[in-house]
Amino acid sequence: MSQFPLSLRAWKTPAFQQVLKQEIEQLDAENLPLQQGLSSSSYVTDRPFQAMIISVNEEAGLIRAKAGIFYTGIIAGCSCADDPTPIDEQTEYCVVRFDIDRTTADATVTLLDT
Numbered sequence: 001m002s003q004f005p006l007s008l009r010a011w012k013t014p015a016f017q018q019v020l021k022q023e024i025e026q027l028d029a030e031n032l033p034l035q036q037g038l039s040s041s042s043y044v045t046d047r048p049f050q051a052m053i054i055s056v057n058e059e060a061g062l063i064r065a066k067a068g069i070f071y072t073g074i075i076a077g078c079s080c081a082d083d084p085t086p087i088d089e090q091t092e093y094c095v096v097r098f099d100i101d102r103t104t105a106d107a108t109v110t111l112l113d114t
Helices: 005-010 014-023
Strands: 050-059 061-076 087-101 106-112
Touching: 005 014, 014 050, 014 061
Parallel strands: none
Antiparallel strands: 050 061, 061 087, 087 106
């Protein structure tokens, strides 16, 4: 589970979306469902990803944020010395929803259908 304490403090201020974007981008990619969101490659690279806040609303003790995540993936070959397949990075995109608890700043993330 991730935590977004700075975003919780910035809630209902003009800086909220930028703070949330920064906190998302500081997460370890392993905490996001990026592998499940792949559409044109087979493995998520370790390159940094970027977040784009799509929408934010408040529901029963939660801040619910929908975000687009831009990241890269590769089509993994056999990794043999004579493998003719070049490692070609593909740009990937998925949409996730963060549910941030307004009391604890704990957040869950869910992959959404795009």
